[in-house]
Amino acid sequence: MAVEIRVPDLGESVVDVTVLKWHKQPGDSVEEGDVVVELETDKANVEVPAPSSGFLESISIQEGESASVGDLLGTITETPSQAREPSQPEAPQEREAVSPQAAHHTEVQPKATPSVRRLAEELGIDISKIEGSGAGGRITREDVLAMRQAPSGAQQAESSKTVEAQPIKETTPAPSEAPARELSELERRERMSTRRRVIARRLVEAQHTAAMLTTFNECDMSNVIEIRRRLGPRFQEKYGVKLGFMSFFTKAVVAALKEFPYLNAEIDGEDIILKYHYDIGIAVGAKEGLVVPVIRNADRKSFAEIEKEIDELATKVRNNTISLEEVRGGTFTITNGGIYGSLLSTPILNPPQVGILGMHAIKERPVVVEGQVVVRPMMYLALTYDHRIVDGSDAVRFLVRIKELIEDPTSLMLES
Template identity: 60%
Template sequence: PAKAKAVPAPAAPIAAPAPMPGMPLSPAVRKLVEENRLDAAMIPATGKGGRLVKGDVLAFLENGGGQAPAPAPASREPAAREVGAREVGVRETGAREERVKMTRLRRLIAKRLKEAQNTAAMLTTFNEADMSAVMEIRTRVQDDFVKKHGVKLGFMSFFVKACVVALREIPAVNAEIDGEHIVYKNHYDIGVAVGTEQGLVVPVLRDAEAKGFAEIEAEIADLASRARSGKLTIDDLTGGTFTITNGGIYGSLLSTPILNPPQSGILGMHAITKRPVVIDDQVVVRPMMNLALSYDHRMVDGREAVTFLVRVKQCIEAPDRILLEV
């Protein structure tokens, strides 16, 4: 009988080459490799020029090349994730650390605050004010004030008016340095710091010297509302000559505010607390507020800064001084 013809053994399949060293992975491929804890160098690559494609990783997994990933340990440097705004309040329990990309507003705030520290010779002086007179006026006229003007009489209008009095008497605090020149401002555009979920913004109350208490309260309320809804314009945020910030609404007892460049002064208001004070050699309990004035020592001397803050204190403790300009 004829010998059976030998059948040649089938040729072994040609293995696809491993990805070229240094060849970048696409985002989709990198995600698959990281999620399955694979070594990209061990996966045969079929893409153009030795590039590893998504199908290569899936085929490698189907052929048993990957193992079920072990539970990942808490990462010391988690991957960044985008968020629309800076997260505040209670955070969910998770990894030991979380890397969150800064919002554009937060980056701008950080840049300006650091610019103020690097440029100005900042110093802070402190005092305290007895809030009894202002609180008594608010209690006595609040209902009539709201009925006539449609807005509540707050503390901020008293401080704005008091600062205008002090700024007129100590013009250096309302000035700014521009190169080798000093620019004295003969108008009083007061920035009022407003906290929002996205960060701190400082809209400007224009021509405060020409406005009454009701106008100031109504405009501050409008600026604060638009700040929290993100409807402020660039014009609303620029051109201030002096700033007032109130950490007291969050419970702060004392702070050293940072200047809002190129301004030369910022007043910090704080929480009102009942404290024992000596009046006419008698110890009495009064509602007291700590005041802080941060200023640019290049522009404002210590004597001027202290005099300014004392003048604000006098106007708050005796508000009739504001009306009578004494």
């Protein structure tokens, strides 16, 4: 009896995945718990273990193809006699049960995963009219979406019958319906990765589902810079990690969230969920886009613990070894565009969170202090918030509180 390997429930709004790599091939022996396939999501790569020992019988979704939670990835059998030869990794085709009398009328079904079939059905597309671009002619999610954008000649002919008697009007097709344009020799088409596609979709969703506003302030970084200059070498010697700016901002954000709890909340239908745990997401740049690992219980951690955890998580992101558990459940996010030289920007919310703080580059600027023009290292701060539950006055005062704590960080250090 074959044991199925399916895309696991990955939680945290993860729906679509891409098969990144098969570590076993049909005919290979596997032990229960062995990693058989690696999946890519928008947040992290996920290793799927063998649910039982035996031999990999079949692969249903090839490397580079998309799938959804619950889709069949492959099967495992108990004995090698049931396993297919490695040279024949054909995916089993889905067949509907038919009576013997009707068997000779049954047509071969196109190769496609259940999720791709569901998508085609939802879009009203005849999947039999699609020419698959995947391995072995398999129809992919992208093939279905391309069909929606560029209907086949057969579909165009069929649809034209219904309007044959109507006068022809000169119209310009909508951008979404335009066929993929031909590229010049100086251009190259590149398929978006699963992570990039989902990031793009979620950012657009955030724009459409939240009432986002951004408020700005500026912060004098003189005292933090002086503390890092004086204590930095001793801090690194004692804890084995540098004293960075992010630990100061993490501490300041937690302190401000305690004073303004609606910035540490989320909307659930018509309810507001207020959170009294402080799990701070720290945006880290990766090849495929920003990944936001989470510092859990940041209110209970020292400067050294925060810096160590940020360093460890950032390394995992860049090495592509971050786990889903390490990016789940943040209550507020900090992103630092300053490391790339950004002077000012408006960060986008990380749903379902209702607040995100943007840090920027530190620049020496002339400012007025007690009636005198002096040069100080200044940083612009940006707070984007969901105006549905966060009032403008609270957002402004929240950002002012962070500014005060950074400009006079003594209390932050005393608490640690």
